[in-house]
Amino acid sequence: MPNILAQLVLYSWPLVTWYLFKKMQTGPALVATILLGYLFIPERVGFDPPLLPIVNKHLMPALCALVALMIQERHQAGIKRRAARRNGGPASSETDTVTIPTGPSARKARVPRRRESRIMLFIPVIVGVLILNALMAWMTNQEAIYFSTRVIPGIRPYDIGMLVSAQITAILPLLLGARYLRAPEDQISVLKLLAWCGLFYSVLVIYESRMSPRLNIQLYGFFAHDWIQHLRDGFRPIVFLAHGLRVGIFMAMATLAAAVLARINAGGHRWRWLLLTAWLAGALVMSRNLGATMIAFALLPVILIVPTRLQFLVGAVIAITVLFFPLARGSGLIPAERIVSTISSVNPSRAASLDFRLRNEDALLQRANMKPISGWGGWGRGRIYNAETGRDESITDGVWIIVIGEKGWVGYLGVFGLLCLPAILAAILRKRYALGAAESGLILILCANLIDLIPNSSMTPPIWLIAGALWGRLEQASARSREDRPESGRDRTRTRRPNRPPERLPGGQAPAPQRRVPPYPAKSAPSNT
Template identity: 45%
Template sequence: MPNTFAYIMLYCWPLVMLVMFRSMPLANALCLSIIGGYLLLPGRAGMDLTLLPSLSKDSVPSMAALVMCLLLAQSDRLSEQLRGTAPGGRSAAARDAVQSVPLRGVPKGVVYGLLGLMLVFPALTVLNNSEALVYGPMVIGGMRAWDYGSVVQEVLVTLIPFVLGLWFLGTTQRHVVLLRTLVILGLGYSVLVAYEIRMSPQLNVKIYGFFPHSFAQHARGDGFRPVVFLNHGLWLAIFMATATLAACVLWRQALRARVAAAPWILAAVWLFLMLALSRSLGALVLVILVAPIVLLTPPRTQILVAAVLAGLVLVFPMLRGAGYIPTDALVQTAERIDPARAQSLAFRFYHEDMLLEHANRKPVTGWGTWSRNRVFNAETGRDISVTDGAWVIFMGQFGWVGYLARFGLLTLPIIFLALRRKDMLAPATTGLALVASAGLVDLIPNGTITPLTWLVGGALAGRYVRQERPVAASQTRGSRDPEADGAVLPAPAQVHVRQTRGLALAGPAGPHQRQPRN
């Protein structure tokens, strides 16, 4: 059980966030509060409230960030930023070197339509699962009308990071902020990872008084798989993989901006080393496959690869159910490399087949919550299923419609960004799309969907519903260090001001200056 300090950390985190939001720009505070809470807060500490969302490491940072962002949105400081003037008289558009223009019609319709579907559709799931399920001595009651309220509460809390990313992280420069936060926190976390690699995963026990999972699963050969404060070593591995890829993206962005790039590639090397020592093969393979694409290919190729990966994740249940995934060949290939890995893979495929067959009995609405999506022995009532992949969990709970709504929010913005040929995407955005796609691929074998997943997905969706265009050079004068945010601005000598009927217009330099008429 969590100790007292675990509850103090959880309930005092909003106060830490308040200091962040008062002392930092909104985007920095938002990224640091959500990702930092995910990395540092205890997992089992929390409180279940009647008729209210439960308080946990996932919900407390999200709800507090929502309140603070909404309060800042009403303040004069953020109002000035939204009007185009940053505090101190500096141009916010000049700082970002682009002008973000919200789009209407299809872009917003897709995103907000899927958000509405996630909130409304569970009502049909509840109505279609009113019957009780009997497995020998065990009975699972049917779902009632009030169960819809609990499901919607959970969905609302889950979607908060996505909505905040959609509203406040939808520009290229905010993507740079998000990537920097990932790398900086990853470097700090790597110290704790290195400690657990050497001393075994015990920080969570020493600080919070409990171990989040089975310790036996984290003893690998003659070493250990680190956990730190996350749910499992797999969760830590995919975060370290995300931070490694983010460092590679920032290296490309720094080269584009013609600023110092060496620190980012050194950070990528260090993070990759910590990932390799974490003894998680899946996350390591993802980095080995995706990092060369980030480092060596142009942005257009990056967004196309990210879209292909996202599309494959979206249709994976269809391919899996139709038998197009060569599971037997994959097991045989893994057996040549490591028999233990092959046995684990075969075990996973066996349970996926069982759960998918159960889910296909209610393919549209799913079986709902309360473990109704799991498979039980008909005589003893014992749970005989193991749910690993996020896709099979959501398929069983909410059917095809619920799965497509949830995964559509995470995948379709990436696909549509790749189809928007006229919108020139910066390396920060295309690289972030590759980071998100790598995390989505990891959702096939694992259930590693976290607030970080939704925050990155919301940032990409926000970029999809906006169109960025370069700011006129005359607007960039007086901005603070725009190249620090990855932007390259024209030199003042490239622009001069010509007077026409009392209006100052920016135009190309010419041999003389036209005088206004009297």
Template identity: 30%
Template sequence: MGNWFAYTTLALWPLISIRLYRTKTVQAATLWTLLGGFMFLPVGTSVDLPMIPPFDKNSIPVLSAFLGCWFVTKRRVSILSGRGWVKWLVILFIIEPFITAELNSDAIFIGGRFLPGMTSYDALSAMVNQFIIIIPFFIGRQLFKTCDNQLLMFKALALAGLGYSVLMLFEVRMSPQLHTWVYGYFPHSFGQQMRYGGYRPVVFIGHGLRVAFFAAITLTSAVVIWQLKDKIRQFSSAGVAYYLLLVLILCKSVASTMYGFAALLLIKLASIKNQLRIATFLVLIALLYPTMSIMNIFPHQALIEWAASVDADRAQSLGFRFDNEHKLLEHGQQRFFFGWGSWGRNRVYNQENGKDESVTDGRWIITFGQFGWLGFIAEFGLLAIPIFSAVSVSKLVKSRQELIMLAAHALLASLVIIDQLPNSSLSPWVWLLVGILLGRSEALLQKYREYMRSSSALL
């Protein structure tokens, strides 16, 4: 439970977003509504009303952005617009949890623990939740179409990282205290934020790993602007990039630091074609990972041994994650297509005493356990399609600036999807980012088709 200020902040966020939509472009207002909510709203505090998902850090910024687009700027956002795979995956994404709930009406008794069956109430609530989750994806797809919109996204992310770094560095030095001081409680295990004789920053994001991933994304954005030879406000983009790299290292997350270093090197040194190839490779790994894990052909042990050569503690942590994945995957395969649903039914419990013996770290295993194979296909398919679209349309783009942003954006989105294997970093602003990539790719394809039609007419 948060203090009075936590609830006040949640209540004021829609009013702040309305002000943004009245004074800024719809693109800038959307970016700061979603990014600001992610960076500053309290973690875990919510207002839970019947039949609808809780109003919290994730849902309030999304609904604020949705209402701001529709009623303040009069920009219509349609969830089922367009054709092809995206439309069908969205339909599956929204209705699949309803089917899952209806197929999990049985109660479970295990080791003295009671897990209730899911009801039609749960089914409807799950559908509404899925609808809210996917809104930023379509705002990005429909309202961020131009090169300038894409550049605005990169600059907003870099600027957000630059401003937030002040709070992050404070907690690196003083320990993660800001959420407790401002909202009255610490949102996670304090012990997990202690690494290498110091602290991971948590600020108002909830966990040091999520902060580190955010830092990696903001660093990548600064590197893109550096590659474009542009500035971030009055600051040198190269200077900002080096500074954010230092901040990322101080976040003490091996995976996110690797993401940031790799993105910096690829954007600055690799060709556009190779950046797109690596983005495609990472997406394919993410999509095939569950199948490879089920068939025992993914090199889990080799990764643990490699990690051991770098850091024994990180190897132990990685092995722990893989062990839990294996248990959860075996449990999930019992209801392979539609999953176990909510109420903790996707977790593994001791047969004798009912103790929860599982840890769900990766987004992929959470989705697979709750919503099954079809749920995984729907969610990860929506994350993957924008990257494939960007790779496809890149062959039609002639502008060097547009190619730099398109390739870097695809690479950035591939880091998002690959991070869902060890971690769960999906947030509304991440869905917005991926949706912007799809919208930009579709706009470039439409521009090419119009050019071809006009050329044909002239002939």
């Protein structure tokens, strides 16, 4: 059971947020609020208000950051209004006023239109589709599921609000990142904070790999998961997260972030970032996470050696594969048996665990195909139960099988579209938007987490924040590209000759038409000399 310190850390996070926003700029403060909250607020602590989602370590940091940003914007707007009053002018808003001409020339005058990017239209459209999908799930899942010893209720109108609010609060870090992490320096801030948080966490990882995963017990009074799952030829660190697998993927993200900073030579300290990359890679190996280690070591050469253009291409290929993974998995395009046999040659126990997961996913995917459009909804209706006793016989590990079982194909494409589309759009629009190595590295970090979503349930606030930062960077680059683009032909100012009547000769005859002079000099005749 969580002790008083665990409760205190959660409920004092608004004070931590206030301190971070007071000492840091807006972008780094936002990243630090969400990252530190994810890493140090304990699991299984929170409160469940009626008609609202659970306020825990996944919601509290994003909610505190949202309130801090709203207060900060209101304070800055007040400062601008007071400065305008002191200068004797009217209080101006963020957008400049446009003077609209009046009088006879008003119809011919063109009011300059504000150039806005269409990139950010993807997010509200996808969110709207997810809301409609929740309504469709209610319409198709009103019937209850009966067993001999239990009854699983149908989806009620009350559950629609719960499904929508849970989805909105889950993507809140994405919305904040898309709004406040648009500038190129904000992308660097995300990378630096990932690397430095990974450095601090690596000390705790090394400690628990040697002394056993006991920090959560010593500080917060409980263990966040099953102890038996954290004995992998030694101790698997869990620190303050929900599972040791999440520690592994976070250390992989931190390792890749340090490699990106070394690639772009951030601050002129390339060798320092390379040493940090090596240290974090060693801590990742000591965390005893085979999957995260393989992902990190596969992407490290891509970040350090491969040209930026190919990095965008690799990110787009990974994103497209993850986006349509259920289709490839169901049609047999993924060589599951070959993957199991390959891992078996390295670690037979891990191969047996993966084989069990794949067989379980086949059964869950078969049940999800019974309602492929909007899924089974909540209450565990998409899981597999014993027909006689009603006992739950399924184990859902991968996020993809959980999402497609609950939300169907519409919900899966919506949720994973928010995560995968930035990598795809960046690869397509790389030249037009002048994206560089920082953006390609951040995309590869996002892709590392996307790969981990296939076997594990590691959809956490950092991945939403990184995806939001990429959405915001694309939006800013798109707006700047549209501003630099020359006006279209119909918007240009054309000078026309006045329509004056032709002058007449003294005899009343019209003048002969003038000969048109070519814009280039005529060729001269060959000389006879």
